[in-house]
Amino acid sequence: AIVPERAAHETRSTCPYCGVGCGVIVESVDGRITGVRGDPDHPANFGRLCAKGSTLHLSAAPELAPQIRALHPELRTARSAPRQAVSWNDALDHLARRFAGIIAEHGPDSVGFYISGQMLTEDYYVFNKLAKGLIGTNNVDTNSRLCMSSAVAGYKQTLGADAPPCSYADIDDASCLFIAGSNTAWAHPIVFRRIEQAKAARPAMRLIVVDPRRTETAEFADLHLQLLPGTDVALFHAMLHLMIWEDLIDPAYIAAHTTGFNALRELVRDMTPAKAAGICGLREADIATAARWFALGGPGAAAATRRPTLSMYCQGLNQSSCGTAKNAALINLHLACGQIGKPGAGPFSLTGQPNAMGGREVGGMANLLSAHRDLSNPDHRAEVARLWGVDDVPAARGKTAVEMFEAAARGEVKALWIACTDPAQSLPDQALVRRALEAAELVVVQEAYVTAATVAYADALLPATTWGEKEGTVTNSERRISRVRASVRAPGLARHDWAIAADFATRLEALLPRRAAPHGAGPMAPSGRQLGGRPTLFPYTCAEQVWNEHRESTRGRDLDITGLSWSILERDGPQQWPYPEGARGGKTRLYENATYPTADGRARFAATPYAPVAEACDARHPFALTTGRLRDQWHGMSRTGSVPRLFGHAPEPCIDLNPADLARRGWSDGELLRVSSRRGDLVLPARASDGLRSGQAFIAMHWGAEYLAGRGAEGQARLGVNGLTLPVFDPQSFQPELKHAAVRLEAANLP
Numbered sequence: 001a002i003v004p005e006r007a008a009h010e011t012r013s014t015c016p017y018c019g020v021g022c023g024v025i026v027e028s029v030d031g032r033i034t035g036v037r038g039d040p041d042h043p044a045n046f047g048r049l050c051a052k053g054s055t056l057h058l059s060a061a062p063e064l065a066p067q068i069r070a071l072h073p074e075l076r077t078a079r080s081a082p083r084q085a086v087s088w089n090d091a092l093d094h095l096a097r098r099f100a101g102i103i104a105e106h107g108p109d110s111v112g113f114y115i116s117g118q119m120l121t122e123d124y125y126v127f128n129k130l131a132k133g134l135i136g137t138n139n140v141d142t143n144s145r146l147c148m149s150s151a152v153a154g155y156k157q158t159l160g161a162d163a164p165p166c167s168y169a170d171i172d173d174a175s176c177l178f179i180a181g182s183n184t185a186w187a188h189p190i191v192f193r194r195i196e197q198a199k200a201a202r203p204a205m206r207l208i209v210v211d212p213r214r215t216e217t218a219e220f221a222d223l224h225l226q227l228l229p230g231t232d233v234a235l236f237h238a239m240l241h242l243m244i245w246e247d248l249i250d251p252a253y254i255a256a257h258t259t260g261f262n263a264l265r266e267l268v269r270d271m272t273p274a275k276a277a278g279i280c281g282l283r284e285a286d287i288a289t290a291a292r293w294f295a296l297g298g299p300g301a302a303a304a305t306r307r308p309t310l311s312m313y314c315q316g317l318n319q320s321s322c323g324t325a326k327n328a329a330l331i332n333l334h335l336a337c338g339q340i341g342k343p344g345a346g347p348f349s350l351t352g353q354p355n356a357m358g359g360r361e362v363g364g365m366a367n368l369l370s371a372h373r374d375l376s377n378p379d380h381r382a383e384v385a386r387l388w389g390v391d392d393v394p395a396a397r398g399k400t401a402v403e404m405f406e407a408a409a410r411g412e413v414k415a416l417w418i419a420c421t422d423p424a425q426s427l428p429d430q431a432l433v434r435r436a437l438e439a440a441e442l443v444v445v446q447e448a449y450v451t452a453a454t455v456a457y458a459d460a461l462l463p464a465t466t467w468g469e470k471e472g473t474v475t476n477s478e479r480r481i482s483r484v485r486a487s488v489r490a491p492g493l494a495r496h497d498w499a500i501a502a503d504f505a506t507r508l509e510a511l512l513p514r515r516a517a518p519h520g521a522g523p524m525a526p527s528g529r530q531l532g533g534r535p536t537l538f539p540y541t542c543a544e545q546v547w548n549e550h551r552e553s554t555r556g557r558d559l560d561i562t563g564l565s566w567s568i569l570e571r572d573g574p575q576q577w578p579y580p581e582g583a584r585g586g587k588t589r590l591y592e593n594a595t596y597p598t599a600d601g602r603a604r605f606a607a608t609p610y611a612p613v614a615e616a617c618d619a620r621h622p623f624a625l626t627t628g629r630l631r632d633q634w635h636g637m638s639r640t641g642s643v644p645r646l647f648g649h650a651p652e653p654c655i656d657l658n659p660a661d662l663a664r665r666g667w668s669d670g671e672l673l674r675v676s677s678r679r680g681d682l683v684l685p686a687r688a689s690d691g692l693r694s695g696q697a698f699i700a701m702h703w704g705a706e707y708l709a710g711r712g713a714e715g716q717a718r719l720g721v722n723g724l725t726l727p728v729f730d731p732q733s734f735q736p737e738l739k740h741a742a743v744r745l746e747a748a749n750l751p
């Protein structure tokens with residue numbers, strides 16, 4: 001509950017930044033958040049916080065609100081006119097009429113919702129039901145598409161369900177840790193502290209890091225495989241080749257618990273470590289060492305005395321045009337060696353955002369369905385329709401993130417509702433995204449921060465609450481569900497995301513032809529609000545009611561949380577799923593009995609060949625650009641950008657280049673360079689970094705148009721790093737290849 005004014009108070013909540021999901025204790029006095037400290041009882045962090053988490057209170061200072069927060073609903077009636085402040089009733093009535101009109105004229109797929117892994121599970125649930133249940137479109141996708149969708153597809157393809165098998169506690173039991181495509185030290189700092197602690201306690205533990213850059217994480221490794229961008233599948237296949245050749249695999253596990261090994265063995269027969277060394281730019285001996293350590297849990301063991309290997313991975317595998325293949329090829333290694341389902345062993349994807357996992361659980365994506373049901377399965381669609389009390393859920397996959405904006409640019413998606421995310425900075429090919437935002441008939445932006453670049457395109461701006469003001473739940477990387485609690489009142493007229501969506505949905509429900517089945521609002525819905533004498537599909541009066549409806553939808557599913565009420569979360573603290581009715585706790589580790597959620601109970605090897613990056617470097621665009629996070633900033637800096645001390649680590653954006661590349665061209669550190677791809681260009685100061693190989697470049701993702709305009713950049717050069725990236729995506733996960741683009745560099749020669 002929100003604390004009364006003038007009372008000093010402490011509230012247990014969860015950090016809203018990364019997927020580690022650290023528990024925080026929020027201190028507030030007189031309705032103002034005055035401090036944050038780590039929650040010593042939270043199993044994700046045991047009291048620790050990183051630089052971002054420990055400065056949360058500074059980003060929530062009330063005096064910042066007039067500059068950075070959206071405070072009132074605003075509408076504009078013409079693109080050329082400024083938005084005017086309006087009441088919530090006027091804003092939502094207007095939007096319901098506009099959506100109803102567009103749907104009546106062009107059909108349900110002419111509207112789309114682009115939401116966010118920053119949202120709470122309850123927010124996600126209502127948006128998903130609004131699109132798929134009320135309107136009858138699967139056009140609901142999220143910025144988690146840019147983050148974890150390849151991990152989802154990789155798990156489903158091999159293990160049968162989107163269920164990360166491991167926990168942070170496995171770090172303490174691992175003999176070998178294999179980190180691929182993750183600068184854990186910066187992107188998941190509190191997990192990295194645990195890795196450092198484990199290594200200090202057990203110096204024999206081996207750490208292998210696979211990354212094209214020599215990051216802080218790679219510096220700490222026993223073996224750094226500094227491979228060429230996008231060549232991970234070749235590396236993993238070559239490791240399996242050597243494991244087979246040297247009898248390091250676990251034939252008994254393969255025979256009893258998996259299918260598809262013969263096809264995979266045939267595929268990797270040709271990928272020798274020598275061949276992969278050429279593709280990946282690595283030493284053959286290093287590939288062999290990595291394979292032996294992975295298979296046996298470090299040096300000095302034999303197959304009979306195998307020790308546990310844990311792999312952790314993130315955007316380097318996911319943000320790729322072959323992200324699913326990369327995830328699956330890594331999971332293949334675990335299955336081949338029986339390195340799964342026991343303490344310290346298994347594949348463990350790290351989620352980028354605080355609640356990318358919760359969004360997956362409610363099925364809040366264009367190709368997913370609630371509670372890990374399958375959109376292509378008619379029985380699953382009928383089950384969800386029955387639970388929601390609607391006639392059906394459409395079968396056709398909706399438009400995923402990039403597709404939704406491409407469709408808007410073509411005029412097919414006419415109304416875009418964007419909530420809690422900033423596509424005008426974060427999606428690839430920014431020129432295309434901005435054309436889409438201009439072409440759409442109606443752009444609704446539901447947002448806490450007016451500093452988001454997308455706000456400039458909003459026909460309707462709906463002010464939302466944010467961290468410190470919201471109630472609900474999030475799920476972190478290890479399937480642990482934590483409560484987010486309000487400490488203070490929201491500024492201005494800001495409302496909770498789920499409440500805005502539900503209020504809009506109720507109004508739209510009155511205008512659309514009835515899609516509800518004769519039994520009304522479905523068996524799960526709480527009784528309460530009515531719509532013209534009949535039950536509405538959105539009767540919620542608090543976030544807990546939404547949670548309870550979501551819980552019920554998971555009954556009998558692999559992520560069953562029917563036993564996890566808010567009162568249990570209150571009593572026992574954060575819990576891992578599954579947590580079915582009657583359980584006394586969640587599950588630390590999945591697949592301990594080697595039974596998988598597939599038709600035959602066996603895991604499946606994936607035999608997908610190596611494919612190079614989508615856009616090869618050539619003479620015109622000779623540099624391989626990659627993008628990523630910095631230690632002390634978060635996404636587009638809506639929050640962290642308001643905390644001056646967080647700029648101490650990296651005060652401004654730059655392009656990192658190998659010193660030899662700078663010297664060869666006669667450029668110096670700090671010189672302004674124009675970076676051009678086939679889609680746009682960008683002007684940034686150069687910085688020498690020997691963490692990159694020659695021919696490679698790195699730009700952080702955080703800075704966007706506003707900063708770059710201030711540096712004298714013009715036109716497209718203001719669009720931030722995603723003015724350069726390409727909208728090509730993985731055919732299974734639909735995740736775009738944000739980790740690689742071919743670029744050329746020249747001196748900027750600005751006036």
Ligand code: SF4
Nearest residue numbers: 015017018022050053
């Ligand atoms: Fe927050 Fe992630 Fe830092 Fe933990 S590690 S305090 S969740 S940003």
